Structures are given as structure tokens and as C-alpha cells.
Amino acid sequence: MKKTLLFLLAGVVALAAVALFLFRLPAVQDTVFQRVVNAALGESHPELFTDDALRALVCGSSAPLADRNRAKACIAVFAGGRFYVVDVGPESWENLSAWRIPGDEIGGVLLTHFHSDHIGDLGELNMQTWALGRPERLRVYGPPGVEKVVAGFSLAYELDSAYRTAHHGAELLSPEAGRMRAVPIVLHGDPSPARDRRGLVFDDGGLKVTAIEVSHSPVEPAYGYRFDYRGRSLVISGDTLKHSPLAVASSGADVLFHEAQANHMVEVMGRAAQERGQARLQKILSDITLYHTSPVEAAELANQAKVKLLVLYHFTPPILNRVAESIFVRGLAEVRPGGVEVARDGLLVELPVASEDVRVGRIRGG
Numbered sequence: 339m340k341k342t343l344l345f346l347l348a349g350v351v352a353l354a355a356v357a358l359f360l361f362r363l364p365a366v367q368d369t370v371f372q373r374v375v376n377a378a379l380g381e382s383h384p385e386l387f388t389d390d391a392l393r394a395l396v397c398g399s400s401a402p403l404a405d406r407n408r409a410k411a412c413i414a415v416f417a418g419g420r421f422y423v424v425d426v427g428p429e430s431w432e433n434l435s436a437w438r439i440p441g442d443e444i445g446g447v448l449l450t451h452f453h454s455d456h457i458g459d460l461g462e463l464n465m466q467t468w469a470l471g472r473p474e475r476l477r478v479y480g481p482p483g484v485e486k487v488v489a490g491f492s493l494a495y496e497l498d499s500a501y502r503t504a505h506h507g508a509e510l511l512s513p514e515a516g517r518m519r520a521v522p523i524v525l526h527g528d529p530s531p532a533r534d535r536r537g538l539v540f541d542d543g544g545l546k547v548t549a550i551e552v553s554h555s556p557v558e559p560a561y562g563y564r565f566d567y568r569g570r571s572l573v574i575s576g577d578t579l580k581h582s583p584l585a586v587a588s589s590g591a592d593v594l595f596h597e598a599q600a601n602h603m604v605e606v607m608g609r610a611a612q613e614r615g616q617a618r619l620q621k622i623l624s625d626i627t628l629y630h631t632s633p634v635e636a637a638e639l640a641n642q643a644k645v646k647l648l649v650l651y652h653f654t655p656p657i658l659n660r661v662a663e664s665i666f667v668r669g670l671a672e673v674r675p676g677g678v679e680v681a682r683d684g685l686l687v688e689l690p691v692a693s694e695d696v697r698v699g700r701i702r703g704g
């Protein structure tokens with residue numbers, strides 16, 4: 339027995355040594371690199387663009403506190419041969435690019451509000467999708483004020499855009515296509531404190547997108563978005579307190595992507611800050627509990643809306659390991675025993691048309 343084990347071990351070591359030797363040979367290295375290049379230049383994710391499903395891909399699931407494994411807020415929605423990006427938090431373009439989502443197929447960006455963890459990559463996404471061949475201006479939808487955000491990013495990237503057109507030629511990189519077009523979405527209804535207003539973003543006959551007012555004061559207005567496509571639907575909350583009108587606007591939807599802040603963990607952090615005399619951090623941690631939703635509250639809202647699946651995202655504090663995840667969702671299972679996913683970047687939800695199925699998986703290569 340001992341002899342067999344030793345023999346096997348010697349075999350593994352010998353194989354590893356041979357592999358190490360082979361990978362030092364330029365011809366082997368070149369073959370491997372050629373394969374990587376061929377794979378990178380192949381068709382990228384045609385399966386996401388077929389018109390037989392509504393799909394959503396989590397391209398960023400974290401909130402302002404640092405999490406090396408998660409980009410900040412971003413959810414890409416695929417419908418009718420195009421994709422739309424709801425929020426473009428820092429590092430989210432890196433995800434989309436690394437997964438080889440074809441940027442020239444973008445139909446628009448929808449901003450829920452203008453906190454930095456939701457807009458940080460707007461300039462990068464515009465620049466990169468233009469370089470990838472986007473044929474027209476990038477539409478950026480959002481609450482009134484989106485014009486200011488778009489104008490600011492445009493100014494910051496103005497010199498770079500000019501360099502690129504000068505370098506590659508206007509035929510390849512037309513200055514017109516490289517620009518952004520801000521599209522402010524106006525809400526209809528009574529601007530009462532109840533914040534129960536909606537506004538049509540667009541309805542192209544296949545895909546209908548609706549803005550839903552949420553509660554993130556003093557950020558006003560702040561939006562969530564509902565996507566309806568061929569009988570399937572999903573809602574993305576943006577940042578909000580638990581907000582009953584969002585449940586009403588989500589009713590009948592298949593999936594709700596809802597932000598989540600574990601206030602019981604934030605309180606522990608607040609007390610630790612207090613004990614260390616870090617008054618500034620303590621104040622910020624105390625303030626943020628006033629405009630976000632706890633995981634249990636998000637579950638209650640999902641139940642109220644009767645959605646099939648709740649996907650939690652935009653986590654404060656960051657969920658850095660399994661233990662933290664258990665603490666984060668404590669009490670949730672008692673409210674909603676099933677139909678909950680804790681998002682990771684790369685989570686893919688597919689809603690096939692003419693079906694009740696909700697398929698949860700991961701982006702290929704992610």
C-alpha cells in the first residue's frame with residue numbers, strides 16, 4: 339500500500355516536472371497563446387442575445403465599502419438582441435469586458451441615482467463601447483440631473499476622445515457616436531411624501547422599461563426599474579429604504595433584484611468605531627441605516643410582491659466569506675424559506691418566454 343502511494347506520488351512529481359519543462363519551450367508557449375487569442379476573438383456570448391428569454395447578469399454586487407471580489411452596483415439586462423446596464427459602479431466595466439460582453443450591442447445605460455458607487459464607470463463604459471463599435475450615441479437614462487452627470491463625464495473624457503479619433507481616424511471612431519445623450523425620465527403621479535410615482539423609460543413594442551420612484555432621501559428622486567419582455571419581467575430596486583410602492587410596482591414580476599444592508603452588522607461596526615473614538619465613521623455608519631433596506635425587509639417586500647425569486651445585491655457591509663454571509667442573512671429564512679439568491683458578480687438569471695421557469699446560473703467564463 340505504502341509502496342503504491344510512493345509510486346503514485348513519484349509519478350505525479352515527474353509529470354509536473356515534464357509540464358514545467360514543456361511550458362518553458364517557446365513553441366509550446368506560442369501554441370497556448372494562440373489558443374487564448376483565438377478564444378478571445380471568437381463570437382462572444384450569442385446565447386445571451388437570443389430573443390427567447392429575458393436575462394439579467396450581475397456585473398456588480400457591492401456597495402461603497404471595498405470588496406475585491408465584487409464590483410460596485412451594476413446589473414445588465416438582455417432583451418430583444420440588445421443589453422441595457424442599470425448602474426455602472428466602479429469596476430463594473432472591468433467585469434463586462436473580462437466576460438467579453440459585446441459592448442457595441444449596448445442599448446443604453448439606466449442610472450438609478452447619482453451616488454458614486456452607481457456612476458463611477460460611466461465614462462469608461464462610454465469610451466470602451468464606442469471603441470468596440472457602438473454605432474450611435476450612448477443613451478443614459480436617469481432621474482432629472484442625469485444631464486449634469488453626463489455633461490461632467492463628457493468634459494472629463496473630451497481630450498481622450500479627441501486623441502482616439504485623431505489616432506484611429508473619424509471613420510473608425512466617429513466623434514458623434516462617441517458622445518452620450520442624457521435622457522431624463524419624468525415621473526407621473528402625485529409627488530406626495532408616499533413616493534408612489536412611475537415613469538415610462540421606453541416601450542419599443544418588445545421591451546418595456548418603467549422607472550419606479552423609491553425612497554433614498556436626501557437623494558430625490560431615486561429610481562428602481564422594471565423590465566417587461568414577452569410576458570416575463572424583472573425589477574431592480576436601486577438604493578432605497580423598504581418601500582411599499584416598490585412592492586406594488588413589482589407585483590407579478592418574476593424576479594426582484596433588491597439592495598441589502600445588514601443593519602445588525604452595521605451596528606456592530608458603529609459600536610467598534612465609537613469604542614475607538616472614530617466619531618466620523620460612527621456618524622456615517624449611523625446615517626446609512628436611514629436609507630437602505632435590511633435583508634429581512636427585502637424578503638418581506640419580495641413576499642408582498644409575490645415574486646418568484648429575490649436576488650440580494652449591493653451589500654453593506656461587504657460579504658467577504660461564508661460566515662459573513664450567514665450573519666448577513668440571519669433571520670431571512672424565517673420570512674422567506676426559499677426563492678432567494680445572494681448575488682455574486684457573474685450571476686445570470688434567465689427567464690425563458692412562454693414559460694414560468696426561473697433559471698439561475700453563471701455567465702460562461704465568469
Ligand SMILES: [Zn+2]
Binds near residue numbers: 401402453577652
Ligand atoms: Zn449605493
Ligand SMILES: [Zn+2]
Binds near residue numbers: 451453554557577
Ligand atoms: Zn445610494
